[in-house]
Amino acid sequence: MTSTLRQSRFRIEGMDCASCAAKIDTAVRRLPGISDVAVSVATGRMTVTHAPESDLAALSARVAGLGYGVEPIETRRGAPAARRPPGDHARHDHGSCGGHAHDHGHDHRHGAGHRQAHDHAVPSAAAPDRQAPDGHDHAHAPSIGRWWQSRKGLTTIACGLALAAAYGVGKLVPALDHWAFLLALAVGLVPVARRAFAAALAGTPFSIEMLMTIAAVGAVIIGATEEAAAVVFLFLVGELLEGVAATRARASIQGLADLVPKTALVAVDGRTREVPAESLAVDTIILIRPGDRVPADGVVVAGDSAIDEAPVTGESTPRRRTVGDPVFAGTVNGDAALTVRVTAAAADNTIARVVKLVEEAQESKAPTERFIDSFSRYYTPAVLVVGALVAVVPPLIAGGAWTEWIYKGLAILLIGCPCALVISTPAAIAASLAAGARRGLLMKGGAVLERLGTLTTIAFDKTGTLTEGKPKVTDIVGFGTGEQAVLALAAGLETGSNHPLARAILARAEADGVSPAPAAGLAAIAGKGLAGTVEGRAVFLGAAAAAGERAVLPPEAATRIKALNDEGKTVSVLLVDGSPAGLIAMRDEPRADAREGLERLKQAGIRTLMLTGDNSRTAEAIARVVGIEPHGELLPEDKMRIVEELKRQGERVGKVGDGINDAPALAAADVGIAMGGAADVALETADAAVLHGRVADVAALVALSRRTMANIRQNITVALGLKAVFLVTTIAGVTGLWPAILADTGATVIVTANAMRLLRPS
Known part of the structure; x- marks a missing residue:
């Protein structure tokens, strides 16, 4: 029964692309007692939902047999698995007043109700080597820090040294040439072959490792041992480069978590003591000295200082914070000491919520990525069939030389390795999500990122969205x-x-x-x-x-x-x-950048509307200032009706609001975008959010989406284009095994480097 299921988390080392995750997922699902598996390349973690009696040691052994390092991450003992359907995000219920209909009657009985129902499995922004109180872990990087210390790094170095030694032995003692290269081949191929057969036994017979093993063994059989050894080494280099790229993408998210200091000064009876920041409880009083980073979300209870909020909200100028004002974890105190009352535990502070959102987003696949994954499942077996036909048909039908055509068939297997194709989309999406998060642009997954670039109409709320x-x-x-x-x-x-x-x-x-x-x-x-x-x-x-x-x-x-x-x-x-x-x-x-932001959207070919509950006279006055088509005196259901009418007319509609009164319209839109301060961005209500509270950032979201999709198209063109070119040259006899693997490794490097360009500011 669902109520008896448990969740266990594992850190996976050496998992660098979607095909790695697919192999692990397939292998673990076949074990008895496993209900669900979630493998995240973005975080290097696996979450398994299982029966209490499941053999987790056997699970770890199965993953290790595939060639990956696996390490359990402790969670709260006895905590039942939280089964939440995909996309079912807990929503905040914020008391809010939309519009601006004040009669200035001044009976002064305004109570501000603000309640939040946080029931997220939100990670702590604690140090990577420290376990958060809620059991979540943020060790994005492999447990072994440097690439040359990782398992793949050591194997690649050993294979490279063995290959160099074989060349030396071949020159000095030509009679031992074949055996020296065979030994060098074994150093690199044995780990690859073990992974290939383990994957086959675990349900993934057509893996990249299997293609490499078949090609290398075939090359030895036809006497191309030297080439086989070089090809295996180049394959290992390509895998290592994938790992470095994946680590870099993870590090960009880890950098957000690292904004929060590891310690905090707790104030008790006029004295202070240093404690771990992750241990801070709500209502704890802390002291933040000038120049210190703020260790937790809180409210100022004493002091007045300028706070640099750029790390969290992207604001270029510091903001004055005094008694009653909020401060956010990861920001930097300026010129005076502040006494702050903590309002959110480490697992629920602003940075932790942003990191969690980006992690979840990277695990959510875009339609293009799902298509590539599906395509690659058929692509790899098709490559095997084509390679076999090339090796067999010409000798049988046209009397071609067996050695020549088997060699060409083996080269086609190497050309067909889908590494570059498989990584082309997720690498670009991961880089864009990370780049967006650093600029305060948050998206709930690749599907949202993809849809943003297709919007033709964007409807804005007025109060708190177009205005302050x-x-x-x-x-x-x-x-x-x-x-x-x-x-x-x-x-x-x-x-x-x-x-x-x-x-x-x-x-x-x-x-x-x-x-x-x-x-x-x-x-x-x-x-x-x-x-x-x-x-x-x-x-x-x-x-x-x-x-x-x-x-x-x-x-x-x-x-x-x-x-x-x-x-x-x-x-x-x-x-x-x-x-x-x-x-x-x-x-x-109006916000200072409202007119500029709307103008940027119009230049991008997007129509803009204002949908507000405020009176028509006020709506029209603001609309004249910022340059937008106004619709006033609307109830929430009216806003939703307008959005749905636009969609029926064939428009792709985005809705921008505070995520509260606009909830029906946000849900009805193709993409709902929440706008607000970093302490409350209504992330659970919308598909995307801008932390800065800048209208221009909506245009930045659209631009990022379009850049990403262009990058993905470039990556797919490179991945398939190079394969097509080398397929023709191989069959024509112009290229062989070396160029074939160089084409695959080169395409992987090019695709990864192109995707990493998205991490740079636009």
Whole structure:
């Protein structure tokens, strides 16, 4: 029964491509008691779901027999296997207010509800040699660090030395030439042949190792021992290069986890002590000194400092953080000490969530990758058949020389090795996912990465997506009173309030260097505004309608209020002793890069729409500023309906929002993209996310997708093109075994190097 199943995790060394993972998967699934197997090339790990009585020692022996290092990773004892269907991501339920429909009634009873249901198997961002509290491990690199210390590295070096020695012996003692090269061949071929036969017994008879073994043995039989030894050495070199490339791709993700320091300073009774960062519990108070990396997500409880958030959000300039502000693991404290209360354990901090998402994404195959995997299953047996036909048919039908055509058939086996083809797609996708994560662009798998480049229409939410998500004071108008005086009186009334519009007024006063006027007798009038006594005068601040009930607004004020409302701004009227003294207008302003980001999408041939629940007047005002087609006063179901209508019209639709109120539309779109701060990116709601909160990053996602697909097409062309060329030249007798294996190894190197270009900034 599912409830009795257990999960065991293993670190696999020497697994460098999809064909390696497929061999391991096939072999392990054939063992008794195994329910499911998940093998990740990206992380170098295997997760096995099995019955409690399963023989894990036999499992390890089976994997080791295939030629891979295997090491169990401890998990929490007795923890049942968490069986979650593919793509069933736990969703966050965030209390949020979409739109910006404030009446400025100022009853000031705004409670901010924010709850998160984290039930992820999220890795710790701990050191590679340390086990995270939840049992997850981040040892992406092989357990042996340097390539020349790995099993494949040692075998390749031994084979190379044996081959060099054989050449020396052949020159010095020609009579021993054949036996010297046969010994050199054995040094490299025996491990390959063992893996080939182990894979065949475990259910994968048509492996790359089997092709190599048949070709090498056949070459010995027809007297080409020297070439056979050289071919095996070149094959081992090609495998080693694959391993180096795979390690580099893993290291790019490990670099994210390494942003989090290994230790933290815990503050207790005015003293500090150093503890492992992975041991920090929620609500622990920690001290972060100037220049230190932040060891955990948290909230500042004391201090004021500039934080360099570039490692996490990509922001180029440090941001001031003071009491009540969030800080994120992996960022760097600037000029002053901060005391921080931890809000997320190591297994659930920002960096750990990003790393986990990228790992899961790399394990999710794109349609192109699935096609290549399926194609390669038939391709390898077909190569064997073609090689056999080339070796047998010409001598039987046309009277060709057996030795000549067997040699050509063996060369075709080497040409047919599918290494370059199999690695062409996953290498590019892994590199792109890693490169995107480093720039704050997250995608849930190769399928999402592939779809992004095909989008023809992208619909944006307004509040918090195209705009900053918080109002700012845009206009201050005085009627016989100076603007600074109007601001000082309003700020006096709002002092101590947490209402978003109150915070906007206080922020403007601070920015302008205006001190709030001392106020007394403050009273919130529900649905209308706020009243009090300031400097001995009766002052009221509230909505225009409420102010009109208390005083006669002059035509000048009414005209100005209408004009400001037409610009999508919320207007508060200030009355002093029953007479209009001024106006304060506020609006949730567009993000600084909104217009530029939308323009980049249009240049890429993508239509853009705004779908918002805000009133049409505000939507149209913002749309004019940023240059987008507006649709206002929409309910969540209306947004979803518009997305579905666009899809029925043949459009490929992306939806960008905060992942909360837009959830139905995000789910309906071909690609849902969450936008927000690093502490809450609504990753579980959408297919992709941008951590920076920049509109231009949506265009960057599309560009990355298109670059990746172009890279994959180049890789497939190289992999198949070189094989086609050498197939013709081999049959024509121009090339032989050496060029054949060089073609395969060379194609693998070219494809891998081309994919690694995606790791560089565009």
